[in-house]
Structure formats: C-alpha cells, structure tokens
Amino acid sequence: MPETPENPPSGGTPARPATPKRREPKVALAPEALDDAGTELSSIVSDLFSDENVEMGVEVDEVSVRIAPDRVPAICARMKNEPSLAFDYLRSVSVVDYVDRLEVNYHLFSYPKRHKLVIKADLPAEAPVVPTVTGVWRTANWFEREGHDLFGVNFAGHPDLSPLLLYDGFEGHPGLKSYPFHDYDEW
C-alpha cells in the first residue's frame, strides 16, 4: 500500500521522526484487494460527501473513510439514510489505541446493498471525545459503553456510560497500551 495522503499508514498519521540509530526491521504493508463493488462504493461515497472533509482510503478489502470526530453522527446518519448507501447494520464500534491518538472504527454493512465500509475518526489521546451514534443505530449503545470502559473514550450524548464490562469503581482503562499487564510473576 503506497503511503499517499489517501492511504495513510494505519500505524500513525503524523509521521514519526525516524530514529537513525536503531535499525527497525522492514515492515511490509498489507496489499489492497478492493473488489468491483468496493471500487464502486468508494466513488459513490466520495461523490456524495464531496461537501464534507472526508479522506478516502482502502483497508485490504474494505473502503475506509476518515472523518473529523464532531461530524461522526451527521455522516453516519447520512450513510444510513442515503438510499444508494443504506448502511442499516452497524457491525461494531472498535477503539484502537495508537498511543499518540485513539482511533474509533465504525464497521458498517448494508443488508439491502450488500456492501461494507469502515468509518474512522481520530481522537486526541489526552481528551478523547466523540459524539454518540446511539441515535443512528441502537446497537451502538453497548459498543460505546465498552469503548468508554476499556479506553476512556467519552461518547458525548450517550444515554448511560456506566461501567459495562468492568465493575463499579474500577480505576483506569485497561484497554489502553499504557495500562500495565503481564506484570505479575509466575507462581
């Protein structure tokens, strides 16, 4: 995958300054394998959202759209209601911790159109806030609670962000890379 502005490397958009002393092993990039439906979807989305600041990309066999966090609910609602897209099924909401930023991934699928897409939004690591999409898909409720539990992402406007997987009073966000694990001794 060439590292063009359209295809940012998933490891981190702000290019890290290369450290000349340590020799990093050369990392291969996953190949793009977008099928015809994906190519068509990609052109539909870039046409429809030409007024928005969207960054189109490809993740192996999936079209990816990177948007600003505050535009997430509006764009998601359009994705769902636009007849040519009809993304009625939110497959999952996943948070990935890239240390310098958090990335929220919304994997969408359309039952009537049978195509798939992933929406990405980058959040700052120190105060990750993104508006909720529970108003668009009700299934987002628990996914967002989980993201709040494990990564501390504040899904603004969510009806109830009480702990879901963790117990009440748990401190910290164990999904983050900074959260220690494997720090116990074998016994």
Add this chain to the structure above:
Amino acid sequence: MKVTQTTRAADSSVDMMINMGPQHPSTHGVFRLVLQLEGERIVHAEPHIGYLHRGSEKLCEGESYAQVITLFDRMDYVANLNSELAFCMAVEKLMGIEVPDRAWYIRTILCELNRVASHMLFYGVFGMDAGAMTPILYGFREREKIQSLFESVTGARMMHNYFRIGGVKEELPTDFPARLASIVEELKRAIEECDQLLTGNEAFLARTRGISPLSAEDAVDFGVTGPILRSTGQIEDVRVSEPYGIYDRFDFGIPVGSTGDCWDRYYIRIEEMRQSLLIIEQAASQMEAGDIQAKMRRIARPPKGEVYVRSETPRGDLGVFLVSDGGPKPYRVKVRTPSFSNLQAIQHMLRGAYVADAVVVLGSLDIILGEVDR
C-alpha cells in the same frame, strides 16, 4: 426466582424490583437481570454483564498469533471451533495465505458438527427453560457423540486448539470417515426424535408461541444476527451473503421464520441442524487427499494493516477486527461477538412481557457469557 429486593420506588406505578442472577441457573452463566415489574408485567429490564470479563482482547496483544487461537477457544466455549476459525481467517486474509482445499474441508465439517453440537445444547437447555425436563437428556446425549468424535480428532472435548493459521494441526484419524458417517446417520434420527419430542408439544407451544416477537427492523437496528435475525424473516447468513472458505460449493438452505417469536427462534435451530448435516455429507463426499497446511513461515508475521472478517457461528455474525503493526503479536484484536449484540436487544424484547416469560426469552437468545464478556 429469588426476590432479593422489594422496593416501593418513588414512582408508585413500579410495584416490585426482582433481581435475577448473577448466580441463577437459567441465566446460562453469570448474568444479572434486574426486572422492574408492574403487576406481572415487566416495565423495565436492566441487564448487567461483565462478570466473566477476562480481558481476552487485551490478552491477545501479549501473545503470538498462534497462541491467540487458544484465547478464541475460550470465548464461545460451546462452539470453540467456529471461534477459532474466525481468527485464523483474519490472519490468513491479512497475510494473503491460500489455505489448501483439504484443510478447508476438515474445517468445514468440524465447524458444522460444532454447530449441531451447539444447537443440541440449546435444544436441551431451552426445553428446560420452558419447563420440559426430558429434552436436555436427549440434547446432551447427541452432543456427547459429537464431542467424542472431536476428542478423537483434536485430543480435547472442548478447547480444541486444532485450527492453525493456514490449515489445521494434524491429519484426521484413519477411522474418521466411518465414524463421521455413522454419527451423521445417528444425528439425523436424533434430530427427528428431538423434533417430535418438543416442537409440537402443547405446553411448549403455549410457553413459546407469540412470546416477545421481534420485528426485522428492530433486529437489524439492534445488530441482532444469526438465528434470531433469521427468525424475523430476514434472509441473512454470512455463509451465503459473504461466502468464506468453501461454503459456495455446497447446496444448503437458510431457514427463516416469520414472526420472530420464541418458537421461531427455537425451530430455526432445529432446521439449521438438518442443513448442517447436509453440508457435512456433501463435504465428506467431496473431500480428497491433500495438504492440510499452507506453506508459510513457522512464526506468522502479518504485514502492517488491518482487516475485518465475518463468519457465521451458531449464534450469529462473529467479526474479528485485527490490526497488525507488522510484528509477531497482534497490535489490537477486537472481537464483535454475536451474543453481545443479541443480548443487548433483551431490554427491548422484555418490555411489556410477563415476568414468567423472562426466562424463556433469555433462553431463546442462546447466549454464551464467555462470548458476551470476553
């Protein structure tokens, strides 16, 4: 049901709060449901999960790709092989590995057997939830046969750790085809027997028919998948809509319901067992000798990138979102488990239902808490 707390809330219309679980036999694990009643009607149900949260996703980040498979065994502990397959497929897709045909046939046969075993467990437990004591004996008897076959193949009755990235661990035992053929025949008879034992039973029908129907729109909006989505009339099965592996080589049907009530959810699983046996028979007759493992380096190091794969487990759409930074361990694994989303819809399904039906509705969802909490 144990009444642990009787409060008269400030809102006088709420008569009683009933706490069900986390230690309750019909919650299928450790799951807590707080019901607010008005008379015998449920006005609000609040599910509490997380009692079995082991941080599997985080643990995946500390293991090599081959070791992660063991963690997937422990997510859906009733359909272990189906979970293993989803992770293996994700790594294979990222690395672009072509899995040999024979390995795919072995995987498919075992996964479909696992589906039958899982549905047999559902059959027994759901019967018990609805007040029938006998089905669980029949269901477990059949499941035991499949598990002993698994034991001869993988060495373990559960937690098989048999699938590998790019293939399977080892060749099938020599008596496998004969044992498979006899088990398929026995299962065919057993499914008919089970069907006759419970499906048309009048008491069972009274407990399940028309109970908390789910509409197709609500099911899709709640991200409900698998048999529960199909019971609402939506024709959707990942094995057909996004075929993976060799599923496009088989003729089989997708059973769909019409009303989305508890009985539909039950009967779809009976019908799915029949379809799974059809797949197994076709796969067994098409299978040829060959490699069982793709040529690849011993230690998997997928290229940098991310991939999302779906697969159809007995409970629904299992998605694995795998992010690789090019290293020997996954950077992030997110598992979208079907039970998690299916269980979320219970709040909606129980609103307005009778308290006596709560156990039946929960049973009809066929949740596995290991998968919900991860």
